Structure formats: structure tokens, C-alpha cells
Amino acid sequence: MPPKLYSIPTSPTCGFVRLVAKELNVKICVKNLNFSRKEHLSRDYMQLNPFGKVPTLEDRGFVVHESTAIAYYLLRKYAPKSQLYPDCPRKRARIDQILATVASTIRPHFVEFSRKLFCDDRKPTDEEKASFNRTVVQGLVHLIEGPFAVGDSLTLADLCIVANLTIAFINGFVEIDNYTALEAYYDRVLEELPYLTEIFGEAIGVLLQRRSELLDLPVSPTSE
Template sequence: MPIKLYGFPPSHATRRAAVIFKELDLLYELVPVDMLKDEHKAAGYLAHQPFGQVPYIDDNGFVLFESRAIARYLVAKYASPQKKSLMPTPADPERFALFEQAASIELGSFDVYMNALSWEVIFKRYSGILTDEAIVADLLKTLNSKLDAYEVLLSKHRYLAGDEVTLAELFHLPFGNTLGTMGYDLLTNSSRPNVSRWWKDISSRPSWQAVKENA
């Protein structure tokens, strides 16, 4: 019986979870939640996700929300031996620590600024609110600085946690894609060849291409 993924198909977090299903060749049933109609705020939905956010999964009665937690769960429970490297375990403390470092980098040095930039450039305009260009400029300056640090890391290894792709890379995909659709070349700029090489690598994965537009 497929795992049920409750989410808004174009949302960043829903696609972040969906790409892991695809990466693991794991079947799932997408149960659409229309955020434009506030279905994520309905009582029935809040009973499973009390924060009123997407997505959550129902794996034969086991309910879990937060896209990164979902990703870790899916790998821990369902990954084939060949895919276990997506999430190193404490049995290998050095690789585990490097993975957690990379995952923390994505959350603290990329996601937080991309959330804010998407709000300014996309969601404010969608809501009829004027974009604050000063905030946009400041966010782009910060992101450029963060990606300069990525360049240093990626000059030493193929990926952020070493020479094998991990969940930390895959977590970047939805917002990294949005950065390009907004017209910013921060991930493909020739001044950061290792970041550009890394982004081309991870964004061309078949798992991402399958859910690039919708989960």
C-alpha cells in the first residue's frame, strides 16, 4: 500500500519530500491539499499537522510531518543498500558528522534566506503587496556571501558532505530551482565554478526532474 503524501503539489516543502520518494523508487499516493483554499487550515488537516503546514505523510497509520524529517525517515526505513549513503549513520561518526554539518548549512545558510527572498519576490507580488527592493538586495548580498563559502567547501569535495550525494544536497533542490526561475544566477555563476558544477549535477538527477514542477 503506497505511503500517502498530503501536500500542495507546487510547494517547496512538498516537492522536497517527493524528490526523496523518487530517489528511493518508493511509491507514494499524493493527496492534494489546496492551500489556495486554506485546506491546510481546516480542522481535519490540523488534526494531523497542528501547525497547518504541508506536507505530512501517513505510512500505514504512522503520521509524520516536516519535509526533512520525512526524508530522514524514508531513507532510514526504505533505502536500499545502494541508497543508504544518502544519510550516513552514527556507526560512521565522521561521515555522520559531515552529513549533519551539510544539512545544517542548507537549513541555516540557504533555506532561511531563500524563504525570505521568495516571500519578497514571489508571494508579495502574488498577494498584491509591493516588493521591498532594499530587502531583496540585502538578501542577495547575503546569499552571495554564503555561496562563496559553498565554493570553498565544494572545491575540496564533490558534494557538501564528501564525495557522495546526501539528503543535504537534495534538500536544496526546490529553492535552488526557484532561485533560477526568479532570474538570479547565483548557483550557475561562472565566478563559482564548483557551485555551478555541483548545482548542475544535483539538479539534473532524474528524481528531481520528475517532481521539478509538481510533487
């Protein structure tokens, strides 16, 4: 039985884990939870992850949550010599630094903005969009050192960054003209990941639908 990944389509962290599994040729079974029905707070799921978050991986009775921990678990169990995590202390330190920065510094801003997109019955304000570009998009720019995030080849760091960029670009509020180097980086990594659209296909549909809905909404719920 393949490992089971509890997920939601629009989560960059879940997308990151799926990219890692695909790149390592690890077959996983994806179980998408319905947050609107509070499936993530069900008794059964809370026994797997008491924080009620995704992603969570279940592999033959072993359960691990948090995307970085899951990625390292898959890597160490199924492909310990993978160049996604090269055997170089400095490169590994840089990869670890990027994953930690995304999780602790960038991701909270991403989550806050995403909640507003889906939970507030209004468009984001100009200030909110500017903050998203400054804290999330510009933050990701700072993590890229060259052709790839770390060195000259694809690593875990790129999979993490691209998962976040994919969702950020689709939501329609990235000032892409201001980030030509970032766009070039994204296109370069996509050449290494021909299956990315397959993994994020459902997320693309959901976010494009939400973008369409937002066009008819005011910036403020009280606006005329």
C-alpha cells in the first residue's frame, strides 16, 4: 500500500510534498480534505495530526506531518542519495535555511493573504496586495542565488519555492512585471518539472474560479 498524503489542492506545502514524491518516483495516494466541512477537525484526522493541519503523511502505520519533515522522510527512506539534497554540507545548510525561512517567515504571510481571498467577501485592498508582494514574492526572490536556488541544479529548495510561486502566480495579485528575473527562474525550473501542471491542476481551477468571483466583489464589504 502506498503512503497516503492528506492534503488540500491549493496548499503550497502539500504541493511541495507532491513534487518531492514525484521527483523521487515515490507513488503516493492523495486524500484531499474538505476544510469547509471541517474534515481536518474530525476525530479520526485529529488522531493523525492533533493540530488539524495539512499535509500529513501516513506510511504503513507511521505518521508524520509538516511538509519539510515529510520531504526529508521520503528522501531518506526512498532515495537517500538523491541530488535533490546533495552530499555537501554547505549546500545542505543552504537548502535547510531556505526551507526554514519559507516555513517561519514567508509562509505565515502567505496563509494570511490566502485566508482573506477565500474567507472575506471582498477583493484585497491595494495595501494588502502590496504587502503580499513585499513579504511573500520579494521574500522568495531573496532565496534564489543563481540559476537555481542552490547551485546549478534542482534541489529541494527549488521544489519548495516553485510550489509557493505557482499558487502565488495563479491568485492573480503578483506584480509580475516587477519580477522578470523571478519569472525567468520559474520558467527554468518548470523545464525540469514537466508534471507540475498535473500536480497543481485542481488548484489552478479553484484559484481561477475564485479570481473570477473576486472581479464582482467590492474592495470593502461595506462599499457601494
